[in-house]
Amino acid sequence: MSKIITSLDEVLEQVQDGASIAVGGFGLCGIPEKLIIALQEKGTKELTVYSNNCGVDDWGLGLLLQNKQIKKMVASYVGENKTFEKQFLSGELEVELVPQGTLAERLRAGGAGIPGFYTATGVGTEVAKGKEHKEFDGKTYILERGIVADFAFVKAWKADPFGNLVFRKTARNFNPTVATAGKITIVEVEELVGAGELDADEIHTPGVYVQHVYEGKAYEKRIERLTTRKEA
Amino acid sequence: MSGREKILNRAVKEIKDGMCVNLGIGMPTLIADRIPEEFDVMLQSENGLLGIGSYPKESEVDADLINAGKETVTAKRNASYFDSAESFSMIRGGHIDLAILGGMEVSETGDLANWMIPGKMVKGMGGAMDLVQGAKRIVVIMDHRNKYGESKVKKSCELPLTGEGVVHVLITDMAVFEFTEKGMELVELQEGVTLEELKEATTASFIVRESVK
Numbered sequence: 548m549s550k551i552i553t554s555l556d557e558v559l560e561q562v563q564d565g566a567s568i569a570v571g572g573f574g575l576c577g578i579p580e581k582l583i584i585a586l587q588e589k590g591t592k593e594l595t596v597y598s599n600n601c602g603v604d605d606w607g608l609g610l611l612l613q614n615k616q617i618k619k620m621v622a623s624y625v626g627e628n629k630t631f632e633k634q635f636l637s638g639e640l641e642v643e644l645v646p647q648g649t650l651a652e653r654l655r656a657g658g659a660g661i662p663g664f665y666t667a668t669g670v671g672t673e674v675a676k677g678k679e680h681k682e683f684d685g686k687t688y689i690l691e692r693g694i695v696a697d698f699a700f701v702k703a704w705k706a707d708p709f710g711n712l713v714f715r716k717t718a719r720n721f722n723p724t725v726a727t728a729g730k731i732t733i734v735e736v737e738e739l740v741g742a743g744e745l746d747a748d749e750i751h752t753p754g755v756y757v758q759h760v761y762e763g764k765a766y767e768k769r770i771e772r773l774t775t776r777k778e779a
Numbered sequence: 780m781s782g783r784e785k786i787l788n789r790a791v792k793e794i795k796d797g798m799c800v801n802l803g804i805g806m807p808t809l810i811a812d813r814i815p816e817e818f819d820v821m822l823q824s825e826n827g828l829l830g831i832g833s834y835p836k837e838s839e840v841d842a843d844l845i846n847a848g849k850e851t852v853t854a855k856r857n858a859s860y861f862d863s864a865e866s867f868s869m870i871r872g873g874h875i876d877l878a879i880l881g882g883m884e885v886s887e888t889g890d891l892a893n894w895m896i897p898g899k900m901v902k903g904m905g906g907a908m909d910l911v912q913g914a915k916r917i918v919v920i921m922d923h924r925n926k927y928g929e930s931k932v933k934k935s936c937e938l939p940l941t942g943e944g945v946v947h948v949l950i951t952d953m954a955v956f957e958f959t960e961k962g963m964e965l966v967e968l969q970e971g972v973t974l975e976e977l978k979e980a981t982t983a984s985f986i987v988r989e990s991v992k
Contacts (some may be wrong), residue, residue, distance in 0.1 A: 575844065599863070605965030606896065623905050635900070645903075646909050648867030648871050649908075651864040651867050669912075670912070670942075670943065671944075672908060714860075716844045716854070717845055719860055720826050722862065723862040723864075765839075768842035770842050772848065772849045772851070774836045774851050775837045775840060776835045778838065
């Protein structure tokens, strides 16, 4: 069965109200912009979303917020989004703030079949409340749980028909980790290449993690903070 | 010299040749430009870059290359890209030599609060809680007092903590403190500040290193 899909609509049919989705990206860098837009159009509601950030008001995951499709957001930093603030303060949106490294490791663990792990991150803070504490070699750690999501939405640079993935620069970020943590992983790419065209040594994510690959057109790739130096 | 200049000039001295360093978002980012050119320092960005270069020229801007503050950047020679789990393995596994972070409050036992103010919109801790637990050395830079003139260097933090007993060095516009087994120790006064003025402006208890007396 081919992993290549030419329309996102048919695979998104599987995403039902109440589903959990792990989404790649850091800020607006490396976000699966086509998948997010397609899910916004589909209108699936009551979603639990695992993602480092929640986009901005009118782009990225912010689009799903505007449409009130997200019930619970699990993220490390959500500071760039007014819609988020409004829905959070009104109690419409449930939020779990997770330290960024803990979020990455929870996704990595979930994808690797590890149900929980101990970390020093968050000890002595609000993050540690209600969690098991354990001492190893005289230092205190807390138990954090692995994350397995119903779906993973991933943005890669290139893919081959088997779903082997290559990412580009810092657009890699959470994407490879998220790819392992979905029961069904859907990847959108800028360029779909032929079988054998990717060198086995350059592959960042082996295709075993990937169920569907979609080649997107005309990526917008918005920049959140354009900073430059003067041309010499 | 402004308070901020004093802080930044002193903070850059914590960076030694050959180090891998994470600079927090905001004021710590400004330290990058002050690192001596002859130093071989690799700056880490927790979104997946070791070896942050300068900001790009307009013609070099690449939406796929940003720092943790979501600013467009470049990568310097010997740089590497990696995913977020790898990035935090680096941080949590103790492979980053130094992290310089901003602060809202620091206590005399080295607790740091820098991520949320109750009653205000919570933005999230990002990677700060990982950095304070994982990096080998934690330097906090902040103004000594808030805008109401109250000490931000406290007996104990009132704001929710980022980490407990995690600060090694605190650099403010008034002084530099180190946290050791002896407790919080004043090691330097910033130019133009007297010990009396410092004591007046500080609610934390601290010991004074012989060289400062």
